[in-house]
Amino acid sequence: AQSVAQPEDQVNVAEGNPLTVKCTYSVSGNPYLFWYVQYPNRGLQFLLKYITGDNLVKGSYGFEAEFNKSQTSFHLKKPSALVSDSALYFCAVRDSSASKIIFGSGTRLSIRP
Amino acid sequence: DAGVTQSPTHLIKTRGQQVTLRCSPKSGHDTVSWYQQALGQGPQFIFQYYEEEERQRGNFPDRFSGHQYPNYSSELNVNALLLGDSALYLCASSFRAGGEKLFFGSGTQLSVL
Numbered sequence: 001a002q003s004v005a006q007p008e009d010q011v012n013v014a015e016g017n018p019l020t021v022k023c024t025y026s027v028s029g030n031p032y033l034f035w036y037v038q039y040p041n042r043g044l045q046f047l048l049k050y051i052t053g054d055n056l057v058k059g060s061y062g063f064e065a066e067f068n069k070s071q072t073s074f075h076l077k078k079p080s081a082l083v084s085d086s087a088l089y090f091c092a093v094r095d096s097s098a099s100k101i102i103f104g105s106g107t108r109l110s111i112r113p
Numbered sequence: 114d115a116g117v118t119q120s121p122t123h124l125i126k127t128r129g130q131q132v133t134l135r136c137s138p139k140s141g142h143d144t145v146s147w148y149q150q151a152l153g154q155g156p157q158f159i160f161q162y163y164e165e166e167e168r169q170r171g172n173f174p175d176r177f178s179g180h181q182y183p184n185y186s187s188e189l190n191v192n193a194l195l196l197g198d199s200a201l202y203l204c205a206s207s208f209r210a211g212g213e214k215l216f217f218g219s220g221t222q223l224s225v226l
Contacts, residue, residue: 032213043203043217051213090155100146100169101215103155
């Protein structure tokens with residue numbers, strides 16, 4: 001069975017500093033990995049995905065994520081945080097043999113001016 | 114190009130009642146997935162419809178059922194509502210059942226009293 005874990009309920013970062021939001025996963029086959037962002041009273045918006053290839057993937061709004069197969073991790077990163085990055089971030093995974101996408105519990109990112 | 118639309122946006126029901134939520138996928142998409150998001154939690158996968166059939170199902174009781182129409186729109190039905198069914202119900206569409214990117218609607222907020 002596939003699963004995904006986000007160990008931090010909240011991450012607090014000062015504007016201009018780098019940020020990292022952690023994610024680990026478990027699948028039986030090859031992982032398809034995703035990050036989504038949710039703003040208040042809105043649905044989820046796609047940020048980026050890893051299917052295959054380069055371990056560092058770039059996405060929307062300056063975000064990037066690093067796939068680490070040995071650590072089964074897919075951490076979200078940004079070199080310089082903006083106040084507008086404050087939102088709820090979800091990591092998600094799909095097993096290559098299944099079609100359903102499973103989401104983590106979410107990490108609330110708070111960027112202080 | 115319309116995105117994913119869901120109706121209604123808000124709904125209040127009492128225990129034991131039945132509810133139907135509706136979703137129109139993004140233009141060009143043929144697959145609809147439904148998620149339940151309780152307050153402060155990540156989206157939980159309910160089921161996925163493709164070619165008018167339920168293709169994958171999460172860990173939800175039979176009280177949760179769905180339908181997909183030839184125009185790809187979908188309904189989520191919940192019978193015998195419980196207080197614990199109160200949540201934001203999200204519809205996501207994609208192209209093909211193994212679609213790599215989900216597009217989400219803004220959701221239907223269901224309150225069960």
